[in-house]
Amino acid sequence: MTVRNVRAAIGQTVAATVGWLRAISGDDAYERYLIHHARSHEGPPMSRRAFYEEREKRKWSGVSRCC
């Protein structure tokens, strides 16, 4: 295993962890929405602010946390 391989492996692990954290926190939810929206071609997409406002409202309208 060369130094470059090790460095690449570490880089991939860090990137995967950050990606996972972004995904579970919802940090990348808007980007995912844009990708989805680009495929569906339904008028202009929501703004970033509007998207998160709607997301928050939905999340806290039901049972989303437990004991």
Added chain:
Amino acid sequence: MNKIVGVLLALGGAIALGGIALYRHEPINALWIVTAAVCVYALGYRFYAAWVAARVLSVDPSRATPAERYDNGRDFVPTHRWIAFGHHFAAIAGPGPLVGPTLAAQFGYLPGTLWILVGAVLGGCVQDMTILLLSTRRDGRSLGQMARDELGPFGGFAALIGTLLIMILLIAVLGLVVVNAMKHSPWSTATIFATVPVAMLVGVHLRRLRPGRILEASALGVALVLLAVLAGGWVDTHPQLRGVFDWSSLPLAGFVIGYGWIAAILPVWLLLAPRDYLSTFLKLGTVALLAVAIVLLHPQIKMPALTSFVDGHGPLFGGKIFPFVFITIACGAVSGFHALIASGTTPKLIASEADVRLIGYGSMMLESFVAIMAMIAATLLDPGVFFAINSGAGVVGSAPAAAVHTISSWGFPVTVQQMQTLAHEMGETTLFARTGGAPSLAVGMASIFGSTFGRGLLSVWYHFAIMFEAVFILSTLDAGTRVGRFMLQDLLGHLYAPLGRTSWYPSVLFSSTLVVAGWGYFLYVGVIDPNGGVNILWPLFGIANQMLAAIALSVATGILVKSGKARYAAVTLLPLAWLAIVTTAAAWQKIMSADPRIGLLAAARSLATHLAAGTLPAQAAAAAPQLIFNQRLDAWLTGIFTAVLWLVILDMGRVCARKLRGLPVSAPSEAPYQAARLQPLALSAGLSQEGGT
């Protein structure tokens, strides 16, 4: 290859459990418990969960999930299984698995540990996975809707009422835990107060400054609450400020109630949502840190395997090992509440039915492991210290000398000097009678972290742990009050339609106030109770939570029988039967027992007799009428829970009997089959290939 792994796991589990069993009369190492747990989970996941998924639930990866069929990029989103796992785990794991095992440690480390492992692998994990799949097959319908569709209107109503009552009891008891951690502790109080403006700052950042940059806002928030822990230490040494934050329990209860009410009527983005982000990151980080620290430190367990308190006279709560260990530990073994998360939110993220084993069964395994770690943190303390922290003044006496005398006479030696030194090390003036489990867990966590990462910072670690638990608990309190409000509005809407409108402000104000008054009442009575209050509230919460689990398992059993899988019904029927037995036995004793330490009515009678005879001290006599009323109310609530439990089981039995006798039953509510076309998902958005077209 798989068989070899299985055999190795079985051997590992057998050796570790054998180790626990053989070292009965000398201290065992926590690593044995961790090893046994990991092996039991691995076996359960590899064999039992796989069998249940394939045979009983007929998981079908070729079937399109609601996330694929209704994919709208918002709530229905096919999600990579590890991300859905993270979401689901963050949603189900609250403070419950931290408190229950700590209380159950009064029986010794063995009973609680065995129940956490067996209960999770055969009960809780199965419940979560089954409900997750059933809801996924039904377009993500909620437990209440499934109960209504599959059993009848009564089942749906029972689920709604059960959830509302659990929520109220849960918030009250968690509020009590926070109050007991903060009382006369300027450091804890200052730190916990500071988390409120920190959360608001994060909220403003996310809403106004940089919408949706959750990761950076959370990182900022976590850094600020860590700073708040250090600032609390500075407040503690400051002669004037110290007094400002030195509160007794009653005003603190007032603060928690006021906070809960304000949080409920403020917009969610300001307090609730940002606090939840903080709590999620602290939760994931602390759980990971604790696991690493336990493995690195591998401490000795000092609590005996079994204590003499299995006979029912334990100081934390009265009642014998059967049925009370099974009621005390609900979260971490079987938690009915999870069925609400596993139906509704999570099913809308499931990309493939094949993922329900990891997300449903796997997340619950991880929560169960959190419970195991809480058990380790509680039992590595000197038992004398553990009982001195967790016994209410009404049980062991309020003077330190009296308390250590009583506890030492039980065979758990402890001295005033030892407790003073410990309190000093933790940066507190006293640790006596800090009931509720949070402070003893914090002492345990501080010892683990301190020994692993630097002993000099014990007091900082202690207050970090207190802050972690408080952020967690206050976040549950906010979210629970809000959910309670929605449910109440749903109910009230039947009486007067405008009250059912969730965005009509007078209705929001009215129903929020009712919910806060509900849990605020139980919190208040808990605070004035000289026995600490947790001893009454926690078993009640446990009974309520197990009742909800019984409703979920009844729905699951009913669906299995209706879909022609009666021969596999035991998979959900056996956990249901066990829960029905323990819940009923516990409820029976809580209502009928003649021992005032266990029976609620007996306690009310005994207190009334003492009050009439004038043998109570003035302060106790003033609180007595409220305590007597509350004990009778609690007895009634227990009776109602048990009645609802059996009515749902009978309702399920009725539906199953009709099906088995060939009589017509309500039509299955499963969505029709549609072939999945979704391609495998990438883990991160930038490389996403999600979507089938």
